[in-house]
Amino acid sequence: MATVVRLPELGESVVEGTVSRWLVKEGDRVERDQPLVEVTTDKVDAEIPAPVAGVVEALLAAEGEVVAVGAPLARIADGAQAGTGAAAPARPATAPTPPTAASPSPQAAAPAARSEEAPRATPVARRVASQAQVDLAQVEPTGAGGKVTKRDVEAHVRGAREVAPPAAARPAVVPPSEPDRRPAYLQYALQEGDRVIPMTPLRRLVAEHMVVSKRVSPHVGTVAEIDMIGVVRVRDAHKRAFEEANGFGLSFLPFIVHATVRALREFPRLNASVLEDAIVEKRDIHVGIAVETEKGLVVPVVRHADRLSLAGLAQAVEDLAVRARSKKLSPTS
Numbered sequence: 001m002a003t004v005v006r007l008p009e010l011g012e013s014v015v016e017g018t019v020s021r022w023l024v025k026e027g028d029r030v031e032r033d034q035p036l037v038e039v040t041t042d043k044v045d046a047e048i049p050a051p052v053a054g055v056v057e058a059l060l061a062a063e064g065e066v067v068a069v070g071a072p073l074a075r076i077a078d079g080a081q082a083g084t085g086a087a088a089p090a091r092p093a094t095a096p097t098p099p100t101a102a103s104p105s106p107q108a109a110a111p112a113a114r115s116e117e118a119p120r121a122t123p124v125a126r127r128v129a130s131q132a133q134v135d136l137a138q139v140e141p142t143g144a145g146g147k148v149t150k151r152d153v154e155a156h157v158r159g160a161r162e163v164a165p166p167a168a169a170r171p172a173v174v175p176p177s178e179p180d181r182r183p184a185y186l187q188y189a190l191q192e193g194d195r196v197i198p199m200t201p202l203r204r205l206v207a208e209h210m211v212v213s214k215r216v217s218p219h220v221g222t223v224a225e226i227d228m229i230g231v232v233r234v235r236d237a238h239k240r241a242f243e244e245a246n247g248f249g250l251s252f253l254p255f256i257v258h259a260t261v262r263a264l265r266e267f268p269r270l271n272a273s274v275l276e277d278a279i280v281e282k283r284d285i286h287v288g289i290a291v292e293t294e295k296g297l298v299v300p301v302v303r304h305a306d307r308l309s310l311a312g313l314a315q316a317v318e319d320l321a322v323r324a325r326s327k328k329l330s331p332t333s
Contacts, residue, residue, distance in 0.1 A: 003052045004060075005074040007067050010041050016068045017041045018201035019061045024074075028056045036074060037061075040201040045295075045327055054078045062142070064201075065149045067122060121148035128153045203296045231255050246315065254314035257287055261305045261313075289317055291324040298324050 007017055017039040024036050035047040036056075054076040061067050061074075119136040121129070125148045129136050136148050139156045143149040190196070199207065235250055242250040264271045264285050272281045285306040288299040300320040302308070308316060323329050 001078050002057055003054070003076045003078070004072050005036060005048065005051060005076060007039065007069050007071050007073055008048070009069055010039070010046055014041045014069065016066055017046075018205065019063050019065050019067060019073070020045065020201055021063060022059060023047070024056050026056050026059055030054065030056060030076065039067075041205060045202065045329070048073060050076060052076055052078065062149070064151065065122065065143050065147075066125075066151075071122065119148055120146055122150065125150045125153050132157050200295060202298070206296060228252075242311070242314075246311075246318075248318050250314055253289075254310055254317055257289075257302070257305065257313050257317065258310050260287065261285055265306055289320055291321050293325050293327075298329070300324055300329055 010017055018041075020038040020040045022037050024030055024034075030036065030050045030053065032051070032053045033049045036050050037048050039046050039048055057075040057077040059074050060072045067073065119139070120141070121136050121139075122143065125139075126136070128134075128150050129139070129148075132153065134153055134156060136153075139148045139152050141148040142152055231252065235252065235255070239250045268281045269279070271285060272279050274280070284304060287302045287305045289302060290297055290299050300323070302313065302316045302320065305313060305316070320329070
């Protein structure tokens with residue numbers, strides 16, 4: 001019996017991840033909980049462990065491929081199947097029977113059968129293709145198992161834009177293309193000496209999610225003056241004892257988080273979201289803390305922040321910052 005390893009939920013609001021690096025290859029024997037693959041999201045780099053011990057039968061997603069939560073990543077055969085698979089090459093090979101014209105081989109018939117099926121594609125690739133009005137059957141797949149990936153669709157779209165029709169086929173009046181209608185400051189052609197730096201999967205995901213947030217979330221700016229003299233006095237009076245007891249300094253951030261949590265508990269409408277035609281007030285209060293790392297900005301979450309004291313919040317914030325910078329955040333952080 002084989003076990004399919006799927007992409008687990010990697011935190012609230014995370015619906016997909018990018019396969020950064022495989023740590024095993026097909027045919028490798030793995031133990032339970034052994035890391036199989038590194039997956040990058042906009043919140044965390046996570047290692048997906050093996051749920052069972054056995055032999056890696058197949059890798060179902062390629063490095064760089066974007067996969068949705070719940071999508072298959074790999075298939076692991078158990079010990080019995082692994083033994084059977086390993087013994088197979090020891091059997092003497094028999095000469096294959098050449099196919100006759102009247103009886104085509106199954107291998108020759110397989111492509112014809114597959115061509116009639118719907119193209120295999122990742123969920124994200126299907127969504128991008130739908131938005132761009134691209135026929136997936138026309139896209140060259142590069143993903144594992146012949147799947148069309150998001151990058152394949154984007155490459156197909158770029159190729160279609162770059163390929164101009166023959167001169168004889170061009171109409172007398174060419175309507176302006178989409179790039180020509182953009183403002184001049186949004187158009188840029190690479191110049192000699194320019195350095196192109198590809199984005200890492202993490203930076204790309206953060207950029208995409210920031211754009212989505214800007215499009216779907218109301219953005220309101222407000223400014224208020226707060227008298228922090230009382231906080232400064234409390235911090236100055238206790239910061240040395242706090243550092244001796246906990247091993248790290250007491251900053252102003254835990255005070256701000258504590259005040260924010262109290263305000264959200266007092267005014268639950270601020271901890272709410274819109275679901276269709278209703279407003280959902282959240283019971284739980286989770287606070288995201290932005291942390292700058294060598295790979296970019298990540299936002300781990302202090303969960304159930306309203307259950308923590310001021311000292312507990314300080315410890316939680318420090319723990320998240322340390323783990324974020326040392327790449328030890330858990331998928332639920």
